[in-house]
Amino acid sequence: MEIIIQPTPEAATDVAAQIVAQLLRQKPRAVLGLPTGSTPLLLYRELVRMKLNWRGVTTFNLDEYTGLSPEHPASYHSFMRENLFRHINIVEKNIHIPDGMTGNVPAFCKEYEKQIRRAGGIDLQILGIGADGHIGFNEPSSSLASRTRMKTLTVRTRQDNAKAFGKLTQAPHHVITMGIGTIMEARHCLLLAFGKKKARAIAGAVEGPITAMNPASALQLHPKVTVCLDEAAASALKMKRYYRWVFDNKPNWQKF
Numbered sequence: 001m002e003i004i005i006q007p008t009p010e011a012a013t014d015v016a017a018q019i020v021a022q023l024l025r026q027k028p029r030a031v032l033g034l035p036t037g038s039t040p041l042l043l044y045r046e047l048v049r050m051k052l053n054w055r056g057v058t059t060f061n062l063d064e065y066t067g068l069s070p071e072h073p074a075s076y077h078s079f080m081r082e083n084l085f086r087h088i089n090i091v092e093k094n095i096h097i098p099d100g101m102t103g104n105v106p107a108f109c110k111e112y113e114k115q116i117r118r119a120g121g122i123d124l125q126i127l128g129i130g131a132d133g134h135i136g137f138n139e140p141s142s143s144l145a146s147r148t149r150m151k152t153l154t155v156r157t158r159q160d161n162a163k164a165f166g167k168l169t170q171a172p173h174h175v176i177t178m179g180i181g182t183i184m185e186a187r188h189c190l191l192l193a194f195g196k197k198k199a200r201a202i203a204g205a206v207e208g209p210i211t212a213m214n215p216a217s218a219l220q221l222h223p224k225v226t227v228c229l230d231e232a233a234a235s236a237l238k239m240k241r242y243y244r245w246v247f248d249n250k251p252n253w254q255k256f
């Protein structure tokens with residue numbers, strides 16, 4: 001794992017944006033895995049500002065609430081449209097987001113996995129992390145080998161996400177999410193986390209034992225993971241000084 005600690009969310013986002021931009025320049029037909037939530041907002045804004053060419057790019061979103069139509073203002077379809085897709089030249093048919101309205105969840109999930117495989121697999125999977133260590137919506141106790149399926153959100157995650165719905169009672173209980181096994185097949189995972197609220201989850205994911213109680217800790221088994229953090233999210237890491245030294249002293253050939 002490469003741990004990159006920057007003073008602010010903006011600076012950590014700049015590093016992440018460079019990684020995405022470099023991939024899109026090197027591989028115009030790249031396949032990206034995308035998250036929603038507050039964490040990637042700055043990244044999407046920066047990617048829009050960079051005016052990259054998205055014409056050949058294919059995207060797969062991590063998750064969607066069940067029971068929400070793509071037009072629902074709190075759906076992840078709406079989120080992606082508003083924050084990224086309507087500002088870039090991506091081709092509509094290359095956008096994939098789980099269908100929260102599917103009448104057959106298992107069949108849909110199987111097909112989503114097939115679509116990822118048919119696209120050649122995910123080159124770069126961008127991830128946020130929940131305060132409980134979830135990636136996608138693989139909540140603590142999720143199988144570390146899980147595939148795309150329906151999951152039940154914890155009370156804490158529903159509370160964290162409730163503001164988009166006005167009040168907690170309106171927040172859905174269920175989502176369709178890529179599994180941890182699905183995420184682990186991406187060729188490169190880029191995890192972003194900002195703020196003190198994420199510090200414990202990050203410490204567990206990076207330096208803790210690999211455990212289903214912190215699903216992001218499964219990333220320790222992945223051959224290529226980059227973690228971009230601000231100071232607050234990095235604050236509980238024991239080896240901060242080492243990570244900083246490694247990043248500041250990278251040989252030129254490793255720099256992007």
Ligand code: F6R
Binds near residue numbers: 034035039130131137
């Ligand atoms: C959303 C997703 C989630 C979020 C996580 C953090 O598509 O996959 O894992 O990344 O819940 O959410 P924020 O960024 O809102 O703190």
